[in-house]
Amino acid sequence: MSGADWLLIGSDPRVALAAELLKKEGGTVVVHAADKWDSKTGELVQNCRPHRLVLPMRPLAGVPGPDVFKSVGEVFAGLLDDDWETTLDRAEKRPHRYLTEERFVWENAGLTAEGFLASWYAAGRGTMRGREFWIAGYGRVGKTLARLLRPAGATVTVMARSPASLAEAVQEGFGFCPLPQTGAAVRPPVLVNTIPSRWLDPEGQVKPELILDLASLPGCLAPGCRHEYYELLPALPGKWFPHDAARLLAEALCRIDGERKGRNDA
Structure with missing residues (x-):
């Protein structure tokens, strides 16, 4: 041909x-x-x-x-x-x-994580040092982002469904919180979502102050839910x-x- x-x-x-x-x-x-x-x-x-x-x-x-x-x-x-x-x-x-x-996914995750940092600084949110970030999902993007935030002086807590992911986060020295959250509500100051599903009801047990969503449309908010301080940040590698x-x-x-x-x- x-x-x-x-x-x-x-x-x-x-x-x-x-x-x-x-x-x-x-x-x-x-x-x-x-x-x-x-x-x-x-x-x-x-x-x-x-x-x-x-x-x-x-x-x-x-x-x-x-x-x-x-x-x-x-x-x-x-x-x-x-x-x-x-x-x-x-x-x-x-x-x-x-x-x-596999190689593309990991390399693209690196650009996505760096793009998150670029978006944070461009929005004028100040330094990472001393900030508390909760990362929902501990796949490639979640792991790469956590590993970038800690050297910048941030405190990182990982939220995940998989016991294996939570165990890995603990081994890396991060805080952890199982999903779904039971018992007392948790109130992350900054929740960075990397889970590609509509799992979050801000009126439920996870009540973030600010949600920055790295997943694709339609994002992490459950159907019918809204949050005053929610931002969808798609396609960060191509943007930055x-x-x-x-x-x-x-x-x-x-x-x-x-x-x-x-x-x-x-």
């Missing part, structure tokens, strides 16, 4: 920057800055006949018919909704999930470090593609 080596779709600035880095690897790279799939997008895909189609981190609005993928080689994808999952399945395309590539974030994306795409080639050649 002749055609472009890479076709990247998405309006996120990281996409265009990643495309520039991919061009340095050689070959033809095309960028389509769009957040929805329409007839123009479909025509571009069919004309480019890309060896590798890169879908954006969040699902595109609208989906094509499965026949459009007859002109596509490999598909690389971020998050996919049910419609996109069904479309790719019907087209017999098994997407390569770059958002779950677009060139670094683009480099991580381009490198992840190249690694995944190289591993794919290695499996096919084996």
Whole structure:
């Protein structure tokens, strides 16, 4: 199949920057800055006949018919909704999930944690030293953030459901609080959420003074709940470090593609 080596779709600035880095690897790279799939997008895909189609981190609005993928080689994808999952399945395309590539996830977590610090300072909230932060979730972002906050002089308490996560937090020297919280209510001065679910009812046992949410939409507040001092802080790597974030994306795409080639050649 002749055609472009890479076709990247998405309006996120990281996409265009990643495309520039991919061009340095050689070959033809095309960028389509769009957040929805329409007839123009479909025509571009069919004309480019890309060896590798890169879908954006969040699902595109609208989906094509499965026949459009007859002109596509490999598909690389971020998050996919049910419609996109069904479309790719019907087209017999098994997407390569770059958002779950382990090295990318950890490196992106580092940028997210640093982006949190940048957002804190930019908002004029003062120094980290002497502050008390409660971090909900002890995955990659939660761990990386906790490890950045402590050297800055902050006190960190980890909130998690998993006994293993709580044990790890204790081993690292952080405070801990099991979820769901039972007994007396706790009142975190600053709650930083990294759990990608709507788990928090501010009228329940966890009553934060300030909530800074690093999870994706719709955030951590339970349906119907509100909080006067709640901020959603999505996509921090792209906001604060677009060139670094683009480099991580381009490198992840190249690694995944190289591993794919290695499996096919084996």
